[in-house]
Amino acid sequence: MSIYVGNIAYTVSQEDIQEVFADYGTVKRVTVPMDRESGRPRGFAFVEMSADAEEDAAIEALDGAEWLGREIRVNKARPREERPRR
Numbered sequence: 001m002s003i004y005v006g007n008i009a010y011t012v013s014q015e016d017i018q019e020v021f022a023d024y025g026t027v028k029r030v031t032v033p034m035d036r037e038s039g040r041p042r043g044f045a046f047v048e049m050s051a052d053a054e055e056d057a058a059i060e061a062l063d064g065a066e067w068l069g070r071e072i073r074v075n076k077a078r079p080r081e082e083r084p085r086r
Contacts (some may be wrong), residue, residue, distance in 0.1 A: 025054025
């Protein structure tokens with residue numbers, strides 16, 4: 001399972017996110033999706049941690065917290081919905 005982190009500043013790097021979440025456990029992976037056209041971050045990320053308890057602790061502590069002037073949203077990531085191809 002992974003954590004969805006939304007409403008993050010566009011200037012935030014994978015390393016910044018890893019540093020914040022490392023306070024709650026071992027971070028296995030951080031993914032920051034990029035916009036295909038502009039090449040800029042899309043304003044959200046996904047974080048995978050080594051244990052569910054660590055993910056729960058990070059979600060509880062960080063959901064609604066202010067980071068770099070933004071109130072971030074942190075919750076369990078939902079599975080990607082299949083959308084019909086165009």
